[in-house]
Amino acid sequence: MTDASPPSSAERRTAADAPLEVSAVADLCTAIEDNVAEVIVGHEDVIEHVVIAMLGRGHVLLDDVPGVGKTMLARSIATSIDCTFSRVQFTPDLLPTDVTGVNVFNQKRREFEFQPGPVFGNVVLGDEINRAPPKTQSALLEAMEEGQVTVDGTTHDLPDPFTVIATQNAVEPNRTYDLPFAELDRFMKKLRLGYPDPEDEAELLGRAVGDHPIEHVESVTDLETIVDARETVSQIRVETPIREYVTRLAGYTREHARVGVSPRGTIALLRAAQARAAASGRDYVLPDDVRTEASVALPHRIKTTDRDRDGETVVANALERVAVE
């Protein structure tokens, strides 16, 4: 259910057996992206990355300054696929149960009832996740990992699909709790929106006059289609040269950083690449898919000793040096 689960045997089947045609998946992606683009000006690549991460059963971490549209992005995607959307604003005093939900005693029925928290949604926006204490963070991260939450000994399954889009505030480092390295690994991708281009911003301002466009966004698909699409994605063909290429990339990062990409990271990368292939209407992964995804799926999993070289540099070097065959 998450990006960390091992490849299922379903991957061995061909995409032809999938419930949804590959071309339909591509169309689906295009539809969602176009829909979201009505709200978000520019950032087509980020939109695409998020959609693809969803299809690849992954979660996304947006690392950016406030006010560039992270929340709006998440909301518009959720709206586009007609699914439940919930948002958790992480604050230093947020408790784990504020995320997962609590058992509440029902006076009328004289029993405890589970009151689901905001995590019970198809698309969950975790805003400024690094402002909550680690304990609360881990409540969300556990849900991402397991696909379920446990409250007072009772396990509650999360809805499917379940995608977390978390944001990180990068401007107030002294008032945040950095996400533990191991937990960062659970995000399929870490993206950065950045400021819009001047042209895009001008248009953004134009749209801001009057009603906010999010009010008019309508769904373009439904949950069931998304589930089918995910199934299709999981069956996208990954041939040996691709697997070897991914292995070589990971090997490079391990050789050139203190902590390189973990096997979980390579699996996540492959899944993302699969989803990207499907989004392109292809039933097999190309090196280009891997390359495109590697630049967002790998850097946050790498720890360097060198201050000047962060994970992105390492990955960029890897892509520049590792041979494609």
Added chain:
Amino acid sequence: MSTRTESSSGGADSHAGDRTLPFDLDDAAGPGLFRLLACCCILVLTASYVSVLREVTRAVGGTETLFGLVVAMLLAATVLAWAIRPRTATVLAVVGGAGGFAYYLEQSGVGVEIVLSAGDAIAADTLALVTGLPLIRMVEAGTWALAFVPAPVFLSWYLAVRGRYGLAAVPGGLALVFLVLTGDAGSTVTLIGTLAAVAAVGFGELERRGGSVAQADVLAVLFALIIVLSLTVTFVPTGPGTAGQVAGGDDGTLEGTIDYASERSGIGGSVDLSPEVRFTVESEQASYWRTGVYDRFTGDEWVRTGEHADYEGPIEEPPGDAERLEQRFTAETDLGVMPAAPQPVALEGDLAEHAEVSQQGQFHPSTPVLEGDTYLVESAILEPDSSALRTAETDYPEEIESRYLQEPEGVSSEFEARTETITEDAETPYEKAVAIEEYLRSSKEYSLEVDRPDGNVAEEFLFEMNEGYCVYFATTMAQMLRAEDVPTRYVTGYTAGQEVDDDEYVVRGTDAHAWVEVYFPDHGWVAFEPTPSGPRDDVHTDAVQQARSDGAENVDTDSSEDVPVDDEDDSEPDDGPDETPTDDPDERPDQNETEPDPTEPQDPENESEGNETEPDGPDPNEDDPGPENETVEGEDEGSDWRSTLLELATVSREVAAVGLVVLVGLAASVHRTGASGRLRRTLGCYWQRPTDDPNRDVERAYRRLERVLAREHRPRKRSESARRYLESIAAGDRDGKASDDGSSGPGDGGTEPTVESQTVDPRLEAVLERYERARYGGGVDRETADETIAIVDELTRERLPILGRGRN
């Protein structure tokens, strides 16, 4: 550009990396192996020229001494290798050579003091050798060989032991080159020696530099070059006789066998007879017409030693009583020989300026005698009677003894014992000669169909063979007489031929012959005829008749046409060989000189047999009688056909061998330069053969395209995916065109490079898509693969250096 192409393709093509793998394994071989190989090569080189010298000593004696010297030099060089310095070694080598020479002189009883006096002669001989005089023809060949061998053997092995392989090959190589120049080293020996020398240098270098076997391909290149050059370029001077090969003297005919090379007379197996007319003679007397005199027998062939001198007037006539006989010879075909009745003393005519005289007193043309050429010979015809010969002295001049008593090494004691038995009743040399002559005539059959025996021909014929032809008879008789210490020589030529008119004779190829001459002090050389005459005549007459009935050309001259061949026999007897002293009526006439006695019809017949042996003598058509000659022609054609076929087979084998060598050399050099990879890749760009695996085909097709694009734009970076590569190239093109047009750039392009895929040539796009599907996807079917290949063919051919330049 090309180097970049190679490096990038090498990266993309995993096979390129494999290329060196097998050779890497050989690296384990290490310098020890190279050292061993280099030493072996030096030994082979040494063996090559020693074997040449051994051929000489085998004929003239001294083989044991030769081998002893070689072994001693090798041992000395090994022992002294680290004890003395190279300069000392060089001096030692020279001293060793001189020592070996002195030793031989002492052993032969000549004494060292002769060195000084003999110095000029040896120096002259050496000079002659370099100008092409074969070693075997050198008068002092044995002495020379022993003097020659120590220095190069010692020096080369000394240097080899010291690890100086390059230098070590020099003395051996020089020795070999010298023997090549003398014409003694055959092509095979030369090849082996040269290859060994090159290999020694090569392996030595490899050992010194710690190279791998992979680098030995340089050697392969050199080998191929050497072999090809040695087979195609002839720089060894050739004698005039070679050029003078007569038309009928092809391999397989008697003449061709006898005079297969200048100054040599071979002994072959089965031979054919050429019925063609070689020359006509006007002479008052019939005679054997001699064309060659040979003094040295190697066991395989006869060799004429000593250099020829230009003819500068009459030569010394024999000491005995002699009548003068004038003969006019007219060549009826091109001749490499100059027939004359023995012993010729003077020559007249235009050809005199182009004649040479051998040290045995025979005229030879320095340029071929052309058809129609005429020359006049004056000969001194010996006419000793048998009683005079019987009482002749046996006090031979030293010059005669040293030259005409030579026997090849290893003559068995049985041969001498048998000879002794045959001649036990004979007391004088003349009686011995007669006894041997009679023995051979009576005990052996005449036949042209024999298998060439191995080993000493004289021994084989005496003991193992029941039949043979003149060559065998004459060789055996000569050797037997020499075994009895009677100076004897082997002569070749023609029998008298067919008498077509008074004092006019037509000589054909069938008349080629070989006989012997025995030396009698105060008389000179007297001919003897060991070949039985009757059977020989039958065979030869049949040949001419056969040729005539078959209508062969050149069998007859105008004057010979109407004369039956049988007449020939009659006429021959008339032509008594002048040399033979009159046979005593009592004695067998045969014993007399080989030349036919007028009195005895059989002799001439024998002589005609002798003629067979000499293929060289070109016979003019004139003399031959018509009818019978024609029959022979058919046979001639047959033999021509056979020999042509033989020639073809030989040539094609040689060509095939040379071709193979060239190929190997080319392959090695291509491999050496790394051009093979380039060539393969370059050619591979334009041509591809489908395999069974469509996916592989598509991948290969794409690689081809990539290589072509690499030349046109830039190679793909290893880390670049195929799609990204093509897109960036397309983008580059587009940018280029945009700037050419002066319009603005294509805009920011902003995001992913994949967005630009539309700009790729649709055909490229198709190839790319199929390549990706074949390599990363579910594969492609046969049809798609073929289609892809076709597309790539089209794309690459558009981009052919000449055709496609303008397209992009």
